[in-house]
Amino acid sequence: MPAILEQISEALIDGMSKKVQGLVNKAVEEGIDPKSIINDSLLVGMSEVADLFQEGEMFVPEVLVAAKAMNKGMEILKPMITEDDLEKAGKVIMCTVKGDLHDIGKKLVTMMLEGAGYEVKDLGVDVTPEKIVEVSKDYKPDIVGMSAMLTTTMVSMRDSVSALEEAGLGDTVVMVGGAPVSEKFANEIGAHYAGDASTAVKLANKLVSK
Ligand code: B12
Known part of the structure; x- marks a missing residue:
């Protein structure tokens, strides 16, 4: 090193x-x-x-x-x-969910995804389920990535998945992460989980190739 x-x-x-x-x-x-x-x-x-x-x-x-x-x-x-990305691997929306202002992990995941050739729309922090739905309709992402660092904001992930379903976007592939989030929780809300930025890229590759 x-x-x-x-x-x-x-x-x-x-x-x-x-x-x-x-x-x-x-x-x-x-x-x-x-x-x-x-x-x-x-x-x-x-x-x-x-x-x-x-x-x-x-x-x-x-x-x-x-x-x-x-x-x-x-x-x-x-x-x-x-800059070495010639072909886009897929389109991803990234955000930190409603009520949560932590963005370091989300930024890392965004950067790693971009580095792996994804076109990423970063919606920032404290993003409401409504905003996720609105942008998803327009942007048509292959994956919606959500980050939460507070136990109390994990519920916003569930709400966002429900909002997508209610808006007729139930087949949107959702990827979640952040320190309090687990594989079990992701499964419960119908999302996919990765524990760090590098694994997030591997997961995204797997999800878009489906
Ligand atoms: C930095 C930090 C802050 C900074 C945030 C700055 C910023 N711009 O992000 C500030 C000071 C603002 C802050 C504020 C608060 N914080 Co804070 N904070 C942290 C701290 C120290 C580090 C978080 C971090 O950036 N880690 C480094 C990054 C690289 O790791 P990461 O976010 O986990 O991301 C990785 C993975 O999780 C994953 N990942 C992340 N997102 C996603 C998304 C997807 C889709 C995927 C696949 C993967 C993925 O990949 C990332 C890279 O490998 C943690 C402690 C800790 N141990 O984590 C507390 C912590 C998260 N904070 C905490 C708390 C309580 C707060 C406050 C409520 C404090 C207060 N009383 O005001 C506020 C809340 C503000 C709000 N509404 O969000 C608690 C949360 C407790 C809980 N379980 O709910 C923690 C755990 C500290 C503690 N032990 O008490 N905080």
Whole structure:
């Protein structure tokens, strides 16, 4: 593992956006695969941030600063992991469901899907079932991806699946994820589950090839 990837993780944890940007640019110049920079440094750093937050070693403002540093790194990498896509693998709507403002995981899944050749419409956070239905009618996605990080917002996933059914879009393929979500819950609401961004891509590939 190149040392620079570890340095990026450390700078991210320290919330040093400029340093993250500089190191990410340097890693790219050194020829490190942008996907590896995401998986082996940015993701590793953010997961460490999550652990530190849970252990009470880091607090909300620091987490936000770290998330911002991560986004700054991603801004550099995003065009690079999408530019080699010649043919679109499929169309995906991604969102964080109603009541939920967590978007780091959703952004990662979006980026990884784009990197794998998908055209992704990211509806942002706090997205209502009505909005999902409205955009689905228009955009006709192969997959609707929903993210939730709060136990209390998982119910919005169920509501969104119901809303799609009620709107006559019951055959929409739905993919769900986020820390409190499980395979069991996904099955219960008639959706598919993946536990992380890389698995989400594999799942999407499986779902669109059906
Ligand atoms: C960062 C963070 C925040 C940031 C969010 C910044 C942002 N822009 O996203 C801020 C500070 C704003 C925040 C706010 C809150 N948070 Co918060 N937050 C976190 C934290 C520390 C990390 C989450 C994160 O980004 N993880 C890193 C990413 C990469 O992981 P991920 O989201 O799980 O995503 C991966 C997978 O789950 C999967 N995935 C995700 N989405 C999808 C979607 C699909 C379709 C698929 C297939 C896969 C997939 O792939 C991703 C990449 O591998 C977690 C703690 C934790 N351990 O997770 C708490 C946590 C989620 N937060 C929590 C809480 C309680 C809150 C607040 C209510 C706090 C408060 N009292 O105000 C608010 C809620 C605001 C709201 N309405 O949403 C709790 C939730 C508890 C629960 N079970 O309900 C947690 C677990 C912390 C805790 N232990 O208490 N939070």
